[in-house]
Amino acid sequence: MNTGDTGFMLICTALVFLMTPALAFFYGGLVRRKNVGNTMMACVAIMGLSVFMWALFGYSLSFGGNHGGVIGDFRWLGLNGVGWEAGPYADGIPHLVFAAFQMMFAMITPALITGAVVGRMRFRALVPFIALWSIIVYYPMAHMVWGEGGFLAAIGSVDFAGGNVVHISSGVSALVLAIYLGRRRGYEHTSYRIHNIPFVVLGAGLLWFGWYGFNAGSALAADGLAAHAFMTTSISAATALLSWMLIDVIKNKKPTLVGACTGLVVGLVAITPGAGFVPTWAAFIIGALVSPICYFGVTFIKQKLKIDDALDAFGCHGLGGIWGGIATGLFGQSSINSVAKADGLVFGDTQLFVAQLISIVVTIAVAVVGTLICIGIVRIFTKLRVEPKDELVGMDISQHGENAYPAFNGFD
């Protein structure tokens, strides 16, 4: 047991927790005034739901035992047997710390999905959807990539902090859900209705801050690897921020604040799977390229395919995560982290690169099938989309009977 590692990991755990409320602000600012409460409520409700489920059975299903490399079992039901001593996944920290750290990932991941459904998904359908999705998609994904005997790890693919598990899985699921729900009313006039850009900045800033826990903490120890991930994370976020500003300037002559914030977030997404595998110089490339990929991807999805992925959960997290997974296969080095059994494609090995591609395809398949199953189950009990009248009135009033800004005009 190492007290330094334990202290570090507890702080990282709290940092990752902060990302979910940060996401509430990031998403909340990007939606219309009449839907901001509902959008933020989705994140807040997930803060409760995911911790509850994780402690009860989620951790056990994800990390306890192994069935076919796909899912765990119920050996740690209610965190029974998960205690102060080190567990099987990290020697230097109490098993409870590892379980808590992973719990925060199980929280932020479904929260990312909610960006695609804003303004039109019934709250009473969203909550059961998220609960089912955690069981059908997230716990198996976490097991396959990080769990004991997980088959995506067995084939040699690597995912340092959750490119597959967190970003691709949530992004692809968001896209499926957005297609099923259909477009928001008025989408043909305008696809973005931003009501509070300072909220977006607040959210993006706190996401970056929390991401240090996410990526550096994925070293599971206060060591050089954590420092390495800390630095690659910074470089990628910064480079992506600048490259998004550059695209804005080239395309429309003016850099936008929402664009800069989007850029830094996709930079963080892209470095997530490779943060502890790629050399620092590669982080510049990963960050510089993710912004054009997401910028043109978002435009293609929104304008050509006319899919209302409202806040670009797929456009940013799905595409950014896929690029990050590929980039890890290009630039990963086993000399940086021996979890990678081979070097990336640019160093002449093909094994890691192929494994990365397979893991991405598997993740996409699990997310698509899993999301369709979740939709199928939820729609037995309730419609997923709100009535047209409720959509017009706004989600805050129609779903929660609450006005986010009762005193906006001073008439309270």
Add this chain to the structure above:
Amino acid sequence: MLIKVEAIVREEKFEEVKAALNAIQVNGITVSQVMGCGAQRGYKEIVRGSEVDVVMQPKIKFEIVVSSEEWEKKTIEAIQKAAYTGEVGDGKIFSYEIRSALKIRTKEEGYDALQSEYE
């Protein structure tokens, strides 16, 4: 005759119009932030590469009540000069007769209701 002058001007012209009205001693003004559109048809905003149409424009509305046609003319002229840029979207000025005025504190009516004791 009591006449109401209503002017809808650019947001950024608020200070200048207010100063111009002050300069001709028109002190009683009511100002509100309003949204609207005309020939200007909103402006273009770009979010993540997509054009967002912003049809409604924020504008400032001045409401002034004056006590003669002479004052009406002076007021309109002052606002027109101060709010002018020559670009589409400078706004409009309307005027119309009003039926009555009552000063709440003193119950003075009509012309008297509009006069100020603090000259």
